[in-house]
Amino acid sequence: MKTNRTKFLAIAILTTAVLVSCNNDDDVVVTPVIPATDFSGTYVQKDQMARPAINTVFIASGTPKDNFNMTTPSTMGATYQSVFQSRLLALNPGYTTNALGQTAAQFTGLLATDVLGVAKSGTTTFFDGVNVLTGRALADDVIDTELLLIFGGPTGGSNPGLTSDNVDANDKAFSTSFPYLASAW
Amino acid sequence: MKKSRIYLGLSLVAISGLLLIAADHADAPAVTGNGNDITDVYAFQGENTSNMVFVVNTQGLLSPSATGSATFKENVMTEINIDNNGDNIEDLVIQAIKRGSKMYFFGPTAPGTPGTSSTVKTSAAAGSVEISKYGKTPNIVTSNGMKFFAGPRDDPFFFDLNQYKAILAGTAGGFNNPGTDTFAGTNVLATIIEVPKTMLGSSSTINVWAETKQKQ
Numbered sequence: 264m265k266t267n268r269t270k271f272l273a274i275a276i277l278t279t280a281v282l283v284s285c286n287n288d289d290d291v292v293v294t295p296v297i298p299a300t301d302f303s304g305t306y307v308q309k310d311q312m313a314r315p316a317i318n319t320v321f322i323a324s325g326t327p328k329d330n331f332n333m334t335t336p337s338t339m340g341a342t343y344q345s346v347f348q349s350r351l352l353a354l355n356p357g358y359t360t361n362a363l364g365q366t367a368a369q370f371t372g373l374l375a376t377d378v379l380g381v382a383k384s385g386t387t388t389f390f391d392g393v394n395v396l397t398g399r400a401l402a403d404d405v406i407d408t409e410l411l412l413i414f415g416g417p418t419g420g421s422n423p424g425l426t427s428d429n430v431d432a433n434d435k436a437f438s439t440s441f442p443y444l445a446s447a448w
Numbered sequence: 449m450k451k452s453r454i455y456l457g458l459s460l461v462a463i464s465g466l467l468l469i470a471a472d473h474a475d476a477p478a479v480t481g482n483g484n485d486i487t488d489v490y491a492f493q494g495e496n497t498s499n500m501v502f503v504v505n506t507q508g509l510l511s512p513s514a515t516g517s518a519t520f521k522e523n524v525m526t527e528i529n530i531d532n533n534g535d536n537i538e539d540l541v542i543q544a545i546k547r548g549s550k551m552y553f554f555g556p557t558a559p560g561t562p563g564t565s566s567t568v569k570t571s572a573a574a575g576s577v578e579i580s581k582y583g584k585t586p587n588i589v590t591s592n593g594m595k596f597f598a599g600p601r602d603d604p605f606f607f608d609l610n611q612y613k614a615i616l617a618g619t620a621g622g623f624n625n626p627g628t629d630t631f632a633g634t635n636v637l638a639t640i641i642e643v644p645k646t647m648l649g650s651s652s653t654i655n656v657w658a659e660t661k662q663k664q
Contacts, residue, residue: 302568312488313489326477335537335564376536424621429624429627432606433602434606434629441588441640442586442640445604
């Protein structure tokens with residue numbers, strides 16, 4: 264009994280000493296609480312992009328472009344199909360159909376909803392001569408594809424000076440392995 | 449006749465102030481100079497064909513001398529949106545956001561509330577990677593079957609943009625052959641994520657788009 268009481272007393276004294284010690288240290292070293300990384304808050308859309316060059320080609324600079332960038336894709340079609348069609352016919356007044364057989368309304372109806380269709384199996388490419396809109400690979404010549412669809416007419420043979428920019432590849436080779444993109448210049 | 453009509457059309461477009469800057473480089477006033485401007489989005493099958501790779505590039509046309517000081521912003525979240533059922537509403541998101549010297553990744557996970565306003569899906573933390581420095585070996589982290597990279601890379605986009613502008617301005621009748629890659633020798637800040645396809649839902653195709661979202 265007596266031994267226990269002594270022990271308790273000793274523990275109490277020790278505890279007090281430790282507490283005092285801690286208290287004295289407060290001004291110098293705060294208890295090492297590691298703050299959790301703060302990811303709180305609400306984040307609001309500023310830019311949106313899927314298919315290459317599409318919103319820049321079909322939407323005017325300045326406020327219209329900002330507005331398009333802040334639109335969610337599910338509401339783009341209703342708002343922007345007619346805008347895209349006007350732009351398409353301004354770029355190419357002779358547009359009838361393109362190499363995919365699309366009328367101006369069909370083509371711009373597809374483009375105005377800016378999402379990139381991606382296949383979960385097989386080749387992923389914007390256009391490789393066989394597959395159409397199954398993804399976008401680094402080496403895809405997306406500009407030539409778009410120029411061809413905008414200017415090339417139903418056979419792809421119209422306006423030959425406007426259907427390719429004659430830049431067919433990147434200026435650095437890509438890697439077959441992650442992270443795939445070439446090192447910075 | 450046909451050609452002159454086209455040039456007339458192009459000239460009218462140029463006069464009306466439509467400035468074409470592709471792919472999406474130097475995009476719009478609200479995203480200029482604040483880390484929000486997405487230049488390009490890529491989605492392709494990985495070296496391991498069971499995986500899908502997503503690339504979101506921002507801050508385009510960085511010269512080599514400007515690349516070392518270009519930084520991701522802590523108030524800008526990059527979000528890859530994935531639609532599984534063709535309604536163009538995201539069913540899954542993958543988020544990336546910088547804290548300190550690292551890029552943190554979340555998802556793929558349901559967005560909760562889809563659309564233009566988001567929170568970071570901290571319950572679906574996927575991993576983090578030290579942001580790679582200019583001119584150094586890339587830092588790559590593999591976590592939860594996913595691979596992560598964030599940092600400067602060569603801009604993979606290629607286009608004779610200057611000649612296209614000249615065509616629109618009516619000072620050129622067509623492209624040159626060979627053309628000149630306006631994006632040669634320039635860099636971007638790349639966020640690259642490789643994900644097992646099994647984590648992207650059960651549909652045979654997906655619709656993909658990227659967003660940058662800024663903290664309010």
